[in-house]
Amino acid sequence: MAILGFLRDFPLHGYDLKNRVASLAGHVRPIADGTLYPTIKKLEDAQCLTRRTAPGSVAAPRHMLEITQIGTDQLRRWLRDPEQGFLTDDNKWYVLLAFLHHLENPREQALVLARRREFLDQPAQLFFDELGAPIPPERLESPFRKGLMQIHRSTNLTEIEWLDRQIGELNQRAGYAVRQRGGEVS
């Protein structure tokens, strides 16, 4: 998703992609050559991108990669109907968020945000005692676990606030779009 997402902005070569994906994924998590290049080849085989050899600006020749219509469609499908993991895994979610603007339709964008919002809503119970009963933060003995839950709650609130604001704005924009296309609404 990150590869197609970046290419949707403008054509890039593999080496450049590597750095951009590395900076994006969570915080700087380098992505291995052995992961990147086979994935590019797979996307090429699936006709999601095309390859043009160009002289390297500094050194060895580059393969400039461009996204195709098929690739754009694939990217939109991934964004519109993300796998569960993209909503529940923070790292993956942030990657998705970085490319959600490629989904163009504000109503569809809002729907994805709402799915994340729904996930964040269910209160996380992280720790349990011997009997399986949940332990509230104030009963935790480890200061690290206490901090973990504090941080978790605080960051969740921050994101929920942003999500609500954003969903509101998107739905309003979608409303205008409907009125402009379909004339006056009763």
Place this chain on the structure above:
Amino acid sequence: MAILGFLRDFPLHGYDLKNRVASLAGHVRPIADGTLYPTIKKLEDAQCLTRRTAPGSVAAPRHMLEITQIGTDQLRRWLRDPEQGFLTDDNKWYVLLAFLHHLENPREQALVLARRREFLDQPAQLFFDELGAPIPPERLESPFRKGLMQIHRSTNLTEIEWLDRQIGELNQRAGYAVRQRGGEVS
């Protein structure tokens, strides 16, 4: 790490472990049977844990797992000198944090927190233009990327504040411990 960390609290059987690890990892990310049971076996072969068959409280018989001294040592090594990924990947970091209290020595605990703190300090630049120049948040066109960076900055600050407070407390406690063990310090 999560398996040994949970067993360090009290003995558990595989099925129970599965649920606890699932609740912990990030937020609820189920861990597959095909991952859990072979891992348990591997830890058993490495003598990190022992297994006792017990009648199931509800249904099929359970294998109660108990951590050994070797397992405890291994856990402490992992906690004391974590791989890079455990500091840079939020999900992994939170798992580590959940068990850091098993590292007992406050000075060692503070050192691990300081390593995370150091990582969070380097300012994250997530997006770049065609030429490779970083794009500041206010120049981003996508509201999602803007929100992403906002959330990222905010959550980082929250965690940094907590880390600093915690490191201070731990070092103070370590200082007292030294004075109690080694008498007056000049």
Place this chain on the structure above:
DNA sequence: GTTTCTTACCTCGAACGCGATATATCTTGT
């Protein structure tokens, strides 16, 4: 009394990601 559900454990094949390794090119320093 038989199906169905939940608990509980285990294995296998496929897919995935990483690190090591290799290669080619151009620039810069000596």
Place this chain on the structure above:
DNA sequence: ACAAGATATATCGCGTTCGAGGTAAGAAAC
């Protein structure tokens, strides 16, 4: 002239993880 270093692409083997499938046992439903 030549070595070193950054750029740039690619492959292979290894270990890890997942998902699908299978087994077994007790409890609850019909």
